[in-house]
Amino acid sequence: MSHINTAATAAPLSSPLPDSRMLIDRFGRRINYVRLAVTDRCNLRCAYCMPEKGMRFLPNDQLLSFSEMERLMGILASLGVDKVRITGGEPFVRPGIMDFLRRLRQMEGIRQISITTNGVLTGQYLAELKDLGIAGINLSLDSLERERFLRITRRDAFDEVMACFHRALDDEIPLKINMVLMGDLNSADIIPMARLSKAYPVEVRFIEEMPFNGTDQGKSRLNWDYRRIIRTLEEAFPGMQPREDAPTSTSQNFTIPGHRGTVGVIAGFSRTFCGTCNRIRITSRGTLKTCLYGKGELDVKALLRSRADDSAIENAFRLQVRRRFKDGWEAEQDARDGTGVSESMSVIGG
Ligand code: SAM
Ligand code: SF4
Numbered sequence: 001m002s003h004i005n006t007a008a009t010a011a012p013l014s015s016p017l018p019d020s021r022m023l024i025d026r027f028g029r030r031i032n033y034v035r036l037a038v039t040d041r042c043n044l045r046c047a048y049c050m051p052e053k054g055m056r057f058l059p060n061d062q063l064l065s066f067s068e069m070e071r072l073m074g075i076l077a078s079l080g081v082d083k084v085r086i087t088g089g090e091p092f093v094r095p096g097i098m099d100f101l102r103r104l105r106q107m108e109g110i111r112q113i114s115i116t117t118n119g120v121l122t123g124q125y126l127a128e129l130k131d132l133g134i135a136g137i138n139l140s141l142d143s144l145e146r147e148r149f150l151r152i153t154r155r156d157a158f159d160e161v162m163a164c165f166h167r168a169l170d171d172e173i174p175l176k177i178n179m180v181l182m183g184d185l186n187s188a189d190i191i192p193m194a195r196l197s198k199a200y201p202v203e204v205r206f207i208e209e210m211p212f213n214g215t216d217q218g219k220s221r222l223n224w225d226y227r228r229i230i231r232t233l234e235e236a237f238p239g240m241q242p243r244e245d246a247p248t249s250t251s252q253n254f255t256i257p258g259h260r261g262t263v264g265v266i267a268g269f270s271r272t273f274c275g276t277c278n279r280i281r282i283t284s285r286g287t288l289k290t291c292l293y294g295k296g297e298l299d300v301k302a303l304l305r306s307r308a309d310d311s312a313i314e315n316a317f318r319l320q321v322r323r324r325f326k327d328g329w330e331a332e333q334d335a336r337d338g339t340g341v342s343e344s345m346s347v348i349g350g
Helices: 066-078 097-106 122-132 146-153 158-170 187-199 226-236 300-305 310-322 328-335
Strands: 033-037 083-087 112-117 136-140 175-181 203-208 251-255 262-266 279-282 287-289
Touching (some): 066 097, 097 122, 158 175, 187 262, 226 251
Parallel strands (some): 033 083, 033 279, 112 136
């Protein structure tokens, strides 16, 4: 039941590296993008991401240290990875994150660093992030109603997040808003959220809820899939037009006449974009996931802590990427562990 374009049409990189050095899977998809989860801890408890009581967070020594991450990023950069997204958990709850970002910025080959954050602590760092030349911030915001925000995130941090939103705009940091559709809990926010793109130059993206909330209440179907979201937007904004996006984009974006920004959908549950996927993930456990829906296929942390030299680690990555699944359906099938309990997105990094 795949809805996926499996043609291996990922965009060619401008990288000067020969193909023999690059991470290319057996379908010809080239990997130039890593999502790095720097912690599994978080100051919110979003209902789609983790249980209300939280989780057993990893002890500090089970997270990659920043120097391990630096070494890893150097290895990945030498294999053609030029784009990094820092995520978590909440990246800004990890002490030392700004020093790490400064070092990452100096790293040869890393051309683009962006961050996904819930915005609670982020405001104070924006000026420095701007100076560092951060490519952009994805801010998670699931409701513009204080009460609904509280129900979803289970923390009273609406003001801090909105302050971060306005400050990022004032600082002219490219800003995307991520809103996860939690069924009818926040579907009333779709249109007000889309209207943000009229008032501000932001990309508002509506994300299908995926089955990673750290409980046994997984999703087998969605009542708000990307088609329904698009239909709802089209009804409210009749002039809405598809925008031409990079072939590797996971979001399908639209312009609306008179709007400064755009709206978009991310069909993360329907998995419409696997055919051009150019990304891998390093989870906060320090494992490699070549697909969001797969199990952690390679224990990178153990490798980094062993005597393995850089070329052994490169080879392990190459092998694992070559074996990559065709799509998220195949990966999910392989990852079923029988417990029925899903991993939390705060471990995976989104
Ligand atoms: N804490 C940061 C934040 O919330 O932006 C970064 C980590 S969070 C795991 C990364 C992204 O994953 C966020 O945009 C969040 O909304 C999204 N996410 C988390 N759980 C999800 C789920 N079950 N389905 C879809 N998106 C999810
Ligand atoms: Fe924390 Fe982000 Fe997960 Fe919300 S989505 S609980 S902010 S990691």
